[in-house]
Amino acid sequence: MILFKKIRWKNFLSTGDQWTEMELDATGTTLIVGSNGAGKSTVLDALCFVLFNKPYRKITKSQLINTSNEKGTIVEINFSVGSKKYLVRRGIKPNMFDIEIDGEMRNKEADDRINQKILEDQILKLNFKSFTQIVILGSSNFVPFMQLSAPHRREVIEDLLDIKVFSAMNGLVKEKLRDNRDTVRTLELKKSNLNDKVKMQEEFIDELDKRGKDSIKEKETKINTVALDIDQLLKKNEILNSSLTSVHTQLKTVEDSPKRLQTLGSLKQKISNKVSRVTKEHKFFTDNTVCPTCSQDIEESFRVNRIEDAQFRAKELRDGYQKLEESINEETNRERHFTTLTKEISTLTYDISQNNTRISGLQLQTGDLQKEIQTLADKLQNRNTEHEELEKFKEELGSTFDQLVKIKEEISYNDFAQSLLIDGGVKSRIIKKYLPLINEQVNRYLQMMDFYINFHLNEEFSETIQNPIHDKFSYSSFSEGEKMRIDLALLFTWREVARFKNSANTNLLIMDEVFDSSLDGVGNDDFIKIIKYVVKDANVFVISHKADMLDKFSTVVEFTKKAGFSYAAKNLGE
Numbered sequence: 205m206i207l208f209k210k211i212r213w214k215n216f217l218s219t220g221d222q223w224t225e226m227e228l229d230a231t232g233t234t235l236i237v238g239s240n241g242a243g244k245s246t247v248l249d250a251l252c253f254v255l256f257n258k259p260y261r262k263i264t265k266s267q268l269i270n271t272s273n274e275k276g277t278i279v280e281i282n283f284s285v286g287s288k289k290y291l292v293r294r295g296i297k298p299n300m301f302d303i304e305i306d307g308e309m310r311n312k313e314a315d316d317r318i319n320q321k322i323l324e325d326q327i328l329k330l331n332f333k334s335f336t337q338i339v340i341l342g343s344s345n346f347v348p349f350m351q352l353s354a355p356h357r358r359e360v361i362e363d364l365l366d367i368k369v370f371s372a373m374n375g376l377v378k379e380k381l382r383d384n385r386d387t388v389r390t391l392e393l394k395k396s397n398l399n400d401k402v403k404m405q406e407e408f409i410d411e412l413d414k415r416g417k418d419s420i421k422e423k424e425t426k427i428n429t430v431a432l433d434i435d436q437l438l439k440k441n442e443i444l445n446s447s448l449t450s451v452h453t454q455l456k457t458v459e460d461s462p463k464r465l466q467t468l469g470s471l472k473q474k475i476s477n478k479v480s481r482v483t484k485e486h487k488f489f490t491d492n493t494v495c496p497t498c499s500q501d502i503e504e505s506f507r508v509n510r511i512e513d514a515q516f517r518a519k520e521l522r523d524g525y526q527k528l529e530e531s532i533n534e535e536t537n538r539e540r541h542f543t544t545l546t547k548e549i550s551t552l553t554y555d556i557s558q559n560n561t562r563i564s565g566l567q568l569q570t571g572d573l574q575k576e577i578q579t580l581a582d583k584l585q586n587r588n589t590e591h592e593e594l595e596k597f598k599e600e601l602g603s604t605f606d607q608l609v610k611i612k613e614e615i616s617y618n619d620f621a622q623s624l625l626i627d628g629g630v631k632s633r634i635i636k637k638y639l640p641l642i643n644e645q646v647n648r649y650l651q652m653m654d655f656y657i658n659f660h661l662n663e664e665f666s667e668t669i670q671n672p673i674h675d676k677f678s679y680s681s682f683s684e685g686e687k688m689r690i691d692l693a694l695l696f697t698w699r700e701v702a703r704f705k706n707s708a709n710t711n712l713l714i715m716d717e718v719f720d721s722s723l724d725g726v727g728n729d730d731f732i733k734i735i736k737y738v739v740k741d742a743n744v745f746v747i748s749h750k751a752d753m754l755d756k757f758s759t760v761v762e763f764t765k766k767a768g769f770s771y772a773a774k775n776l777g778e
Contacts, residue, residue: 233757
């Protein structure tokens with residue numbers, strides 16, 4: 205049994221930098237009240253975030269960070285499974301994911317995804333979907349069992365009945381079958397190849413003298429052809445290398461062009477700046493006869509000299525600028541030539557490399573042909589060797605055949621095992637065994653809520669619903685209040701199944717706004733009786749806007765918001 209004991213959080217949603225703490229196993233029933241936006245549903249997001257790294261509501265992880273403090277989001281939960289005690293800690297800004305087992309930290313070096321899988325598969329034995337089906341019933345974000353697809357319904361029930369192991373085993377068998385079939389294909393190819401080798405060897409022995417010499421001559425001719433190809437490629441490379449040397453020589457004449465162009469560009473900017481300064485000086489003395497700073501008259505001869513000097517310098521600078529432009533154009537052409545030569549070098553180098561690769565391949569081919577000639581010559585010298593080779597092929601063929609027989613037998617066994625492990629096999633038999641109990645419990649809880657219908661789930665997890673008035677109903681046919689009763693009955697049933705199987709059994713049950721949505725007054729009373737007197741070994745938390753039910757709960761926790769932050773205060777009920 206999973207016994208949840210305590211959860212606490214800070215800098216989470218509307219909670220500030222002070223811990224908000226909630227005991228999860230202290231009392232039988234707890235009412236959580238508060239106005240809209242006060243933070244009473246925060247415990248749902250905190251619970252799902254710390255255990256499954258995702259909020260309960262359809263919001264992003266970044267939205268969980270308190271918008272005022274913008275960092276230091278932490279949620280911690282304490283629980284036990286059997287004799288082992290666990291602490292899970294998860295945070296944002298900085299990111300954090302710790303698992304403590306009996307006070308010792310689990311391997312921090314492991315990937316967070318690995319630790320999350322261990323938490324779900326080995327510790328909780330529940331994923332997010334199954335957890336919300338047996339722990340949480342919500343009015344807005346909760347997806348009831350009856351609104352899940354058939355595969356997701358199956359997934360939930362398999363979790364509850366602890367039969368997912370068969371799916372894992374089926375996966376292993378599938379993998380083994382895939383490996384076996386790959387092996388069979390390989391062995392069949394090997395057998396076919398060996399059959400060909402035996403046949404070829406027999407033919408070779410029969411026609412060795414006739415074919416051997418002709419084959420040697422043919423391979424020698426091929427070697428000569430390959431040698432001619434190599435010679436042609438070597439001559440091509442000589443031409444290419446010559447061209448490459450020539451291009452490299454040309455490149456040296458222009459390889460300084462990028463640097464020279466940069467230098468000229470810098471000089472151009474300097475001349476441009478000087479022209480600007482001289483122009484400003486000329487304009488100043490042309491436009492002003494009085495100093496704008498000291499308001500004194502500028503001597504006319506001085507002013508005229510400065511204007512003439514500025515004109516002279518401006519002419520010199522413009523002449524220099526024009527010559528510089530010509531130099532830049534010339535250097536730009538040299539740079540273009542540099543780029544062209546660089547590309548040509550790259551092309552020539554690539555062609556030489558390709559030819560060298562072809563030469564290497566042809567040389568390897570020549571070596572292989574020479575080895576084949578030597579092999580043929582040796583075999584012509586000693587026919588006993590060929591007979592020994594034939595016997596070796598036959599022996600290997602027999603061994604391959606035996607392996608095939610063995611692997612095919614293994615495939616047959618695994619096929620049978622898979623027929624048991626598929627959805628229609630052992631799992632379906634187990635589900636079929638528990639379906640009557642499930643249907644019985646659902647109808648029991650429905651009757652407790654004065655809802656007298658006959659609810660039935662079949663092996664495909666489709667519902668059939670009958671009542672005294674109508675023969676057949678579906679879940680969608682009912683009102684929201686009636687749907688809520690069915691959802692409650694299923695939730696209580698899943699908890700009963702989990703308690704019976706003990707793998708997914710937990711003390712925690714949270715109801716989010718079930719009183720505020722579809723249940724009427726009679727339904728509320730029936731519901732309270734069930735969670736108080738029928739639901740066993742449970743710590744039930746009910747989240748509600750209604751404050752008129754305080755006396756019906758052992759403990760009341762009220763959430764309020766002050767200055768933008770949520771606070772929780774606990775009061776004992778009657």
